Amino acid sequence: xxxLVHAAILFASFRLSxxxxxxxxxxxNFVSASDGSLTINSxxxxxDGTSIPLFGFGVYPLRVGEETENAVRWALQYGYRHxxxxxxxxxxxxxxxxxxxxxxxxxxxxxxxxIWNDDHxxxxxxxxxxxxxxxxxxxxxxxxxMHAPGEQTVTTWQAMIQLKEEGVCRSVGVSNFGVHHLxxxxxxxxxxxxxxxxxxxxxxxxxxxxxxxQAHGIALEGYSPLTRGLKLKDPxxxxxxAKYPGKTTAHVLLRWSVxxxxxxxxxxxxxxxxxxxxxxxxxxLDEEDMAExxxxxxxxxxxxxxxxxxxxx
Ligand SMILES: NC(=O)c1ccc[n+]([C@@H]2O[C@H](COP(=O)([O-])OP(=O)(O)OC[C@H]3O[C@@H](n4cnc5c(N)ncnc54)[C@H](OP(=O)(O)O)[C@@H]3O)[C@@H](O)[C@H]2O)c1
Numbered sequence: 001x002x003x004l005v006h007a008a009i010l011f012a013s014f015r016l017s018x019x020x021x022x023x024x025x026x027x028x029n030f031v032s033a034s035d036g037s038l039t040i041n042s043x044x045x046x047x048d049g050t051s052i053p054l055f056g057f058g059v060y061p062l063r064v065g066e067e068t069e070n071a072v073r074w075a076l077q078y079g080y081r082h083x084x085x086x087x088x089x090x091x092x093x094x095x096x097x098x099x100x101x102x103x104x105x106x107x108x109x110x111x112x113x114x115i116w117n118d119d120h121x122x123x124x125x126x127x128x129x130x131x132x133x134x135x136x137x138x139x140x141x142x143x144x145x146m147h148a149p150g151e152q153t154v155t156t157w158q159a160m161i162q163l164k165e166e167g168v169c170r171s172v173g174v175s176n177f178g179v180h181h182l183x184x185x186x187x188x189x190x191x192x193x194x195x196x197x198x199x200x201x202x203x204x205x206x207x208x209x210x211x212x213x214q215a216h217g218i219a220l221e222g223y224s225p226l227t228r229g230l231k232l233k234d235p236x237x238x239x240x241x242a243k244y245p246g247k248t249t250a251h252v253l254l255r256w257s258v259x260x261x262x263x264x265x266x267x268x269x270x271x272x273x274x275x276x277x278x279x280x281x282x283x284x285l286d287e288e289d290m291a292e293x294x295x296x297x298x299x300x301x302x303x304x305x306x307x308x309x310x311x312x313x
Contacts, residue, residue, distance in 0.1 A: 038258055039281050040079050046194040047217040050171050052143065053110050054258060055278065056082030058223065058267035060089045067269055068094035074274045076102050076109070084197075084223075084265040086114035086147060087132050096136035111138055112197075114147040114175060115160065121152045125159035129168050144169035145197055148176040148306035154188045161191060173197065173219075178307035179212045186216075197221040198307060200262055201253060202293040203231055203300035209307065221263035226253055226277075228302040236292060244283045248276070255280045256293050 043051040057075040062068040068091040072083060076098070085095045092113055099109050113136065119128035133141055144163060146156055160172045173195030174185070186192060196213050198206060200222030213220050231237065237249035244251070250266075254277060257264040266277045285293070 037281075037284075040081075040278060042258075044219050044261070044263055046171055046219055047192060048171055048194050050142075050194075052171075052195070052219065052263060053082035054261070054263055055280075056080060056084050056110070056112075056263065056265040057274070058084045058265040059091055059095060060084075060086065060267060062089070062091055062094075062267070062269055064091045064094050069098050070271075071269050071274065072098040073102070074271045076104060078275045078278055080274075080278060081108055082110040082112075082265070084112045085136075086116065086145075087119070087128060087135075088114065088116040088147060092132055092135040093137075096138050099136075099138055106139060110142045111136065112143040112145060113141055114145040115156060116147050117150050120146075120150045120156040122155040122159045125156045126162060129160065129163040133168050140167060141169040143171045143173055143195060145173045145175045145195065146177075148304075149174070149178075149181040153181065153185065157185055157189055157191070157193075161189075171195070173221075175221075175223075176304075176306040177209075179208050180309075181307070182209075182212060182216070182218070192216060193218055195219045195221050195263070197223055197263075199224045199301065199303070199305075200257065200260075201225060201227050201231070201300070202256055202296040203227060203298050205294070205297045206307075219263060220261075221265065222257050222260075223265060224302045225257045225262075225264050226250055226266050227300065230302060231300070234296075236296065240285070240289050240292065243289070247283060250277060251280050251283075252285065252289075252293075255283065255285050256290070259285055259290065 040055055042054040044054055045051050057080040059068055062071050072095055083095055085092050113132045115125050115128050119125055129144055144160055163169050164172050171194045173193040175197035177196050196218050198209060210220060232249045237252050241247050241249045241252050254264060254266060258280060268274050
């Protein structure tokens with residue numbers, strides 16, 4: 001049997017199992033402490049039956065080598081068990097080295113990486129996914145994301161499904177997908193991504209994408225949850241932070257994100273901040289704070305926005 005026929009059969013059987021999935025998000029997708037509160041161990045159950053830690057650590061743009069290795073080592077030391085990297089960040093090797101030398105069992109650490117735009121298309125994506133795993137050296141990738149939609153989104157997605165079938169990754173998802181991209185993917189392949197990683201903050205709430213994902217069983221992962229530091233002096237955040245002893249405006253943004261049940265992946269290269277950022281599970285923003293934060297929407301982007309077609313590389 002040719003490799004192509006084999007891939008087509010695998011894809012058809014995967015598609016069948018996912019098409020029968022009428023998965024929708026509800027509170028039961030969030031595994032928390034016995035009293036229902038969120039903790040650093042809280043996880044989100046994905047539509048393929050695997051689970052992802054709600055809180056994680058982003059490693060863009062940490063440089064390969066010492067900078068990434070120190071940061072990931074500190075993150076693991078302070079209790080993070082989820083690292084978000086990408087082939088485009090150039091630091092997969094460093095992430096993998098620290099994870100594998102950490103002494104923590106591999107299955108206790110969740111690793112995401114991504115297929116970069118230049119690697120779209122069936123064959124290139126297969127190669128890129130396998131190369132990412134080789135650089136990581138972690139045995140498998142927990143979650144493989146398509147970094148952004150492009151002109152070959154469908155064949156790229158089919159190759160990612162093949163990589164899952166091969167065991168290169170356990171789950172497949174997308175990043176920076178708008179509603180029309182998600183609809184197109186579903187219409188052409190019938191296979192729903194497990195995750196959509198998009199920029200999310202009180203200043204960029206993306207209600208259309210959030211509503212669509214929640215209705216279709218796609219877990220939401222929010223990147224740049226700290227607005228890359230750009231909004232940390234906002235007087236409204238300062239006022240809210242002052243209500244909670246020992247909490248900063250960074251804590252308010254991170255707590256907003258986890259309270260929305262968004263998978264949350266702040267980045268820092270500084271030990272003190274890595275330690276502090278995880279400290280968001282001992283307080284709760286009240287209804288009044290959440291309502292005030294909701295008023296901050298202003299389509300504030302820190303970087304690119306491939307969810308819209310107007311964005312060009
Ligand atoms: N899929 C995508 O297209 C995409 C795009 C962007 C990001 N991401 C992922 O999301 C992760 C996080 O997003 P991000 O790095 O763009 O932004 P972010 O996490 O919102 O912010 C990171 C910035 O905030 C600073 N910072 C961290 N903690 C702080 C604190 N407690 N107080 C003050 N400043 C603090 C960091 O500086 P120091 O390092 O100096 O502490 C850094 O400049 C990335 O690392 C990456 O994994 C994905």
